[in-house]
Amino acid sequence: MTREKVLSQFQSVYGNTPRYVIRAPGRANLIGEHTDYNDGFVMPLAVSQALWLAVSPRPDDTIRVCSMDFENVVSSFSSSQLQDDSLPHWTKHVRGGWWFMAQRGVKLPGADIVLGGDIPIGVGMSSSAAIGVAVVEAALALSEDESYSQIEKALMAVEIEHEFMNVPCGVMDQIASAAAREGTAMLLDCRSLETTPVVIPASVLVLVMNTAKSRELAGSAYAERRRQCEEAATLMGISALRDATPEMVEAHKDRLGEIRYRRARHVVTENERTLAMQQVLEDNDLERAGDLLNASHASLRDDYQVSSRQLDVMSELARSRPGCFGARMMGGGFGGCAVGLIRADAADDVIPVVEAVYVAETGLSPEFYVCSPSAGSSVERTQE
Numbered sequence: 001m002t003r004e005k006v007l008s009q010f011q012s013v014y015g016n017t018p019r020y021v022i023r024a025p026g027r028a029n030l031i032g033e034h035t036d037y038n039d040g041f042v043m044p045l046a047v048s049q050a051l052w053l054a055v056s057p058r059p060d061d062t063i064r065v066c067s068m069d070f071e072n073v074v075s076s077f078s079s080s081q082l083q084d085d086s087l088p089h090w091t092k093h094v095r096g097g098w099w100f101m102a103q104r105g106v107k108l109p110g111a112d113i114v115l116g117g118d119i120p121i122g123v124g125m126s127s128s129a130a131i132g133v134a135v136v137e138a139a140l141a142l143s144e145d146e147s148y149s150q151i152e153k154a155l156m157a158v159e160i161e162h163e164f165m166n167v168p169c170g171v172m173d174q175i176a177s178a179a180a181r182e183g184t185a186m187l188l189d190c191r192s193l194e195t196t197p198v199v200i201p202a203s204v205l206v207l208v209m210n211t212a213k214s215r216e217l218a219g220s221a222y223a224e225r226r227r228q229c230e231e232a233a234t235l236m237g238i239s240a241l242r243d244a245t246p247e248m249v250e251a252h253k254d255r256l257g258e259i260r261y262r263r264a265r266h267v268v269t270e271n272e273r274t275l276a277m278q279q280v281l282e283d284n285d286l287e288r289a290g291d292l293l294n295a296s297h298a299s300l301r302d303d304y305q306v307s308s309r310q311l312d313v314m315s316e317l318a319r320s321r322p323g324c325f326g327a328r329m330m331g332g333g334f335g336g337c338a339v340g341l342i343r344a345d346a347a348d349d350v351i352p353v354v355e356a357v358y359v360a361e362t363g364l365s366p367e368f369y370v371c372s373p374s375a376g377s378s379v380e381r382t383q384e
Contacts, residue, residue, distance in 0.1 A: 023380075132160055
């Protein structure tokens with residue numbers, strides 16, 4: 001989905017040119033998995049795949065939304081219907097944005113909106129975070145408020161998820177979508193929210209590999225893992241596993257018990273790998289970067305126990321190819337995507353072989369996305 005297609009659809013549906021066009025990218029997470037809710041470190045990057053939102057204000061309080069991802073259906077509602085859950089679910093982020101601003105005393109006008117993008121839905125590349133960020137950008141543009149930083153916009157999108165969508169998400173996805181810098185990954189401290197750009201060498205690409213296996217257990221397993229981590233931190237007398245060291249985890253092994261010990265070991269070692277990745281990429285040590293990805297997968301598989309056969313097969317197949325430095329499962333686990341670091345000239349060699357063997361071994365049809373590190377969200381005014 002391109003900017004031009006969204007503009008064309010807006011013209012077709014509403015008969016004019018939108019006042020603003022907004023882009024909010026999806027994200028991949030290079031390394032740092034299940035560390036965010038432990039106050040740890042993550043290294044996401046915004047990807048070239050993005051959500052586009054075209055919007056113009058209306059003279060009344062009617063909000064009309066057309067989604068190109070849902071057969072170009074148009075849903076219309078008023079500002080008094082923002083919490084009406086009989087409306088289509090795909091309008092909920094828009095309704096949440098208008099509701100969020102109203103809760104803070106900002107009266108937004110009605111609006112004509114078209115949404116469209118090429119972020120794969122439901123595979124762990126944060127299409128929902130991108131919509132949330134785009135809606136925040138749209139709401140602030142319509143209110144002509146330019147006082148917020150990109151991090152603050154991301155946190156507003158997180159609040160909409162928490163308060164309106166009832167989704168207890170972390171901050172990584174929205175911050176990556178709103179505040180990433182082109183050509184870089186982002187080392188994000190999930191406690192302080194400090195971000196450090198980390199240049200990804202031009203000689204490599206990030207390859208996201210959708211296993212085509214749905215993440216059926218991800219919700220309940222996520223809650224269970226989070227609780228186990230909180231219990232481990234309490235038993236060690238710290239506020240979060242971010243504050244633990246490998247030595248501390250080993251010293252408390254018996255007290256933690258086998259499961260909590262393994263969960264804590266993953267989080268502590270994953271934080272170390274994520275911090276190490278910054279220096280490794282700066283040194284252009286791609287072999288070592290691949291080793292860190294492979295070690296992350298092993299830890300997620302064995303200590304955190306959130307991998308699946310499909311994720312294991314995909315990661316193993318990718319790293320077996322000469323052009324791939326390393327690969328690991330990405331996201332909550334039990335399905336979804338893996339992520340690999342490949343030579344920039346190797347995609348045509350890696351993808352067909354991995355796809356053919358994966359189909360033969362699993363019977364599933366995977367999808368592959370070559371991702372270039374992109375800039376975070378942006379707003380373009382197309383008319384005065």
